[in-house]
Amino acid sequence: MSTLAMHASDGLLNAPTSLLFGAVAVAGLAVATGKARRELDDRTAPLAGLVAAFVFAVQMLNFPVLPGVSGHLLGGALAAILVGPWTGALCVSVVLVVQALLFADGGLTALGANITNMALLGTAAGYVVAVALRRFATRSRPGLLAVAFTAALVNTVVASAGFVLEYAIGGQGAVSLGGFAAALLGVHVLIGIGEGVITALTVGAVASARPDLVHLLRGAPVAREAAS
Amino acid sequence: MSATVLHRPGDSPVHRLPPEVKVVCAFAAVLCVVATPRAAFWAFGLHLLVLLAVWAVVRVPPGWYARRALIEVPFVLLAFVLPFTGGGPRTDVLGVSVSVDGALAGWNILAKGTLGVLVSLTLAATTHPRDLVAGLQRLRAPRLLTTIASLMLRYAEVIAAEARRMRTARVCRGHDPRFLWQAAATARGIGMLFLRSYERGERVHLAMLARGWTGALPVPPSPGAGPRRWLAGLTPALLAALVCGTALWTT
Numbered sequence: 001m002s003t004l005a006m007h008a009s010d011g012l013l014n015a016p017t018s019l020l021f022g023a024v025a026v027a028g029l030a031v032a033t034g035k036a037r038r039e040l041d042d043r044t045a046p047l048a049g050l051v052a053a054f055v056f057a058v059q060m061l062n063f064p065v066l067p068g069v070s071g072h073l074l075g076g077a078l079a080a081i082l083v084g085p086w087t088g089a090l091c092v093s094v095v096l097v098v099q100a101l102l103f104a105d106g107g108l109t110a111l112g113a114n115i116t117n118m119a120l121l122g123t124a125a126g127y128v129v130a131v132a133l134r135r136f137a138t139r140s141r142p143g144l145l146a147v148a149f150t151a152a153l154v155n156t157v158v159a160s161a162g163f164v165l166e167y168a169i170g171g172q173g174a175v176s177l178g179g180f181a182a183a184l185l186g187v188h189v190l191i192g193i194g195e196g197v198i199t200a201l202t203v204g205a206v207a208s209a210r211p212d213l214v215h216l217l218r219g220a221p222v223a224r225e226a227a228s
Numbered sequence: 229m230s231a232t233v234l235h236r237p238g239d240s241p242v243h244r245l246p247p248e249v250k251v252v253c254a255f256a257a258v259l260c261v262v263a264t265p266r267a268a269f270w271a272f273g274l275h276l277l278v279l280l281a282v283w284a285v286v287r288v289p290p291g292w293y294a295r296r297a298l299i300e301v302p303f304v305l306l307a308f309v310l311p312f313t314g315g316g317p318r319t320d321v322l323g324v325s326v327s328v329d330g331a332l333a334g335w336n337i338l339a340k341g342t343l344g345v346l347v348s349l350t351l352a353a354t355t356h357p358r359d360l361v362a363g364l365q366r367l368r369a370p371r372l373l374t375t376i377a378s379l380m381l382r383y384a385e386v387i388a389a390e391a392r393r394m395r396t397a398r399v400c401r402g403h404d405p406r407f408l409w410q411a412a413a414t415a416r417g418i419g420m421l422f423l424r425s426y427e428r429g430e431r432v433h434l435a436m437l438a439r440g441w442t443g444a445l446p447v448p449p450s451p452g453a454g455p456r457r458w459l460a461g462l463t464p465a466l467l468a469a470l471v472c473g474t475a476l477w478t479t
Contacts, residue, residue, distance in 0.1 A: 046379060049432075056384045108255050
């Protein structure tokens with residue numbers, strides 16, 4: 001089993017753009033750090049540490065796409081639905097930093113862009129979609145699966161759109177922006193469908209065993225009782 | 229794959245450098261490589277020379293770096309596609325028409341991406357994960373982030389082993405998925421893995437409380453790197469900056 005880079009490498013973006021998105025990532029992480037404390041109180045560090053270890057382990061699990069082709073989960077939307085957007089963003093960021101520093105996965109200068117896309121933009125977009133569709137998720141199990149699928153698909157596509165934006169600002173390829181955007185977004189719609197299927201099934205499995213642990217469903221039983 | 233797979237224990241001067249110096253040096257050096265103009269071909273040769281000098285001190289065989297650098301293959305493929313898809317003036321190489329701009333862009337990604345991966349690998353090979361977190365702490369990274377990172381590194385192997393056991397159990401029961409729509413059992417396994425990780429997190433939290441957890445991990449006392457060690461450690465980055473500056477000046 002070989003591991004291939006899914007994270008942007010060095011040399012795709014020029015130096016000023018790399019620095020710009022490094023600053024964006026630092027600012028975003030500062031906000032997320034403050035908010036994550038409120039999501040999990042004094043249990044923040046141990047629980048977020050274990051959730052980050054989970055995201056890390058999940059990225060090593062390959063699932064089949066077609067014979068001979070396998071992919072792995074990115075986990076942004078999954079983490080946001082299960083533990084909340086801020087903790088989720090923090091966990092994915094820590095995973096990205098560790099992968100860049102200890103596994104050479106993703107370039108060091110691209111780390112800011114990778115965090116901005118996958119941990120901040122992607123997770124935020126996935127969570128916004130999930131919250132907007134929350135009433136379907138709390139109503140029935142198929143609803144929950146559909147919401148998780150949509151959130152993960154949007155998460156993946158928005159993360160790749162983030163890279164298109166960075167490429168438009170300071171890309172180093174000779175490809176026209178339109179062609180680049182079409183290729184990257186097209187591939188990520190396909191990846192997003194796989195991500196969506198796995199995320200939906202995973203959230204479904206967690207919800208049937210411990211619905212109280214699904215952040216998106218918090219408060220739902222109370223609301224249902226109030227309605228009846 | 230274990231969580232410490234890339235670390236190569238050793239006793240070279242690079243291994244002994246304080247981790248915060250190495251992290252700063254790696255980031256600065258890669259930034260200099262990325263800022264080097266792509267047409268200054270000689271500059272990338274000099275960057276590689278600096279790296280080779282560091283490897284000579286580290287005493288890790290270059291073949292090891294070469295094998296680990298395969299992670300970069302998708303971007304290498306991209307680099308080889310660009311000369312054929314790029315626009316602008318074209319030229320003939322071995323009878324094949326390639327775009328000049330595309331070829332330069334491909335070279336740019338290939339050279340900078342490869343040097344970047346090699347620098348990251350050098351950092352990973354010479355720094356223990358635990359030291360790396362301590363280094364980030366001394367660089368004033370937020371305490372919450374470094375605490376999450378150190379707990380994650382501590383438990384990543386446990387959770388990954390759990391995932392491997394679950395996979396073995398599935399395979400033993402005849403699980404052999406080929407298509408995405410057959411991945412339901414894998415996904416249920418991931419759900420289970422989340423529950424086990426989260427519940428382990430709750431237990432770890434209680435155990436930490438019992439041992440007097442105050443909300444932050446104690447920082448190991450360290451004298452800190454003196455100016456001389458900073459200077460010695462940053463030498464490769466300074467050389468890379470010199471090369472980059474000269475290249476910017478002359479092109």
